[in-house]
Amino acid sequence: MRATAEALPEGIDDLITWYQDNARDLPWRRAEFHERYGAWGVLVSEFMLQQTPVNRVIPHLAAWLDRWATPAALAAASPAEVVHQWASLGYPRRALWLHGAASRIVAEHEGQTPRDVDALLALPGIGDYTARAVAVFAFGDHHPVVDTNTRRVLARAMHGQPQPAPPSRRDLDDMRALLPEDVGDSAIVNAAMMELGATLCTARAPRCASCPLAAQCAWRAAGYPAGEDRRRKQAAYEGSDRQTRGAILRALRGAVDHALPAELTIADWPRPEQRDRAIDSLIADGLIEADEGMLRLPH
DNA sequence: GATGCGTGGTT
DNA sequence: TAACCAAGCAT
Structure with missing residues (x-):
């Protein structure tokens, strides 16, 4: 079996099995969460997860949804309450955008979180990742979901590069090419690629010995070449x-x-x-x- | 496409 | 310890 971009689809079944056996038990993956908060809960979780680590989101998400369980409840709050409740999650403009999204959902969607990707993209604070994450993880629809973890896995397994190029529309095409036709399986593959990047195919020290895609990984097959590092340097925070x-x-x-x-x-x-x-x-x-x-x- | 935008943990 | 990293978005 050759380890090339053409070979990668052959690993998808193993990826699905790996995810079913190894996925973390995160709140927004539990059936009770969906029963209680529906797509709105997923949307709130995705806002908080934009650039904030999973372990810091978990307690804040529980407190937030305990206070505002629906778009209508959040829309009725003041910006001050919203910014205060956001606490130390970082990037507080997200709190205002989430508040604005709740208001728009009440005004334009009868209080129901939209399922359509374009309708989601029209809401403040929702971009390519969040719109598709809601459509797939809340509604089970068939779309490519691409986040930073997925881009890193694609860069390595598909393109033989240690780090992804800057985000582009091509990422969506790459991911779409890997999705099974079956809707349920495609949702699992989206989640599994993210999970793989978050837990095994990490930025610093990938654990290839445990990776379900190791046999198909182009980067591994090429002997882990250094490649070109096109990552954006993060500006210094001290004194900023x-x-x-x-x-x-x-x-x-x-x-x-x-x-x-x-x-x-x-x-x-x-x-x-x-x-x-x-x-x-x-x-x-x-x-x-x-x-x-x-x-x-x-x- | 490049930049600004928080916060805290890890190496 | 300074640098890196973390389920992005808007401009």
């Missing part, structure tokens, strides 16, 4: 505007009455002009508001 924004928002979340004068949000910040710039950008993003010289979460 992002750190400054985070500190201001943390202060406002923690304030007893959620309102503080600008100077006291982050007192003695080494660069006052950076603090002021961060405040302006937070206001522009709708994450905070100024009210008679006081800053607070947006009402």
Whole structure:
């Protein structure tokens, strides 16, 4: 059996078996979760999982859905409540986008989370990954779901490269080519590729000895060539505007009455002009508001 | 296509 | 310990 892009489909049955035997027991994979929260629960979980690790999402997701179990419930909340509940999950604009998505679902979809990929893509904060993840994992439909884990597995097993190229539409075509016709199997393959990338085919130290696709992996067959590293370097966080924004928002979340004068949000910040710039950008993003010289979460 | 956007754990 | 990594999205 040759290990090439053409050979990869031959490993799909083994991949399905591997997933059925080894998938992690995550909350959003449980039948009770779907019975209780439906597609809305899946949508909320996918928002939280955008760039935030699984283990940090789990407790926050439970608390969030306990408070707001439906789109209508979330839409009725204020932005301040939403940003506060988001807590330290990071990228708090996601909280506003999720809130906006809930409002749009109430206004345009009679409170029912849409099943159609284009309808999902039209909602704020939902892109190629999240739209298809909801359509597949909540509704069981037949679409390619491609996240960073899947792209890494495809780069290695299909293309013989250690790291994926920047995201592109070709990723969807690559994944579509691997999906079985059977709808149920295709959903499992989507989940299994993500699971493989998250647990075995990891960025740093892949555990190829346990991999169900090892016999078909083009990267392994080629002797693990180094390839070209086209990963984007992450900007330094220490001293950044992002750190400054985070500190201001943390202060406002923690304030007893959620309102503080600008100077006291982050007192003695080494660069006052950076603090002021961060405040302006937070206001522009709708994450905070100024009210008679006081800053607070947006009402 | 490149960049900005949080937070915390791991190496 | 600085750098890397983590179920992306909008602009």
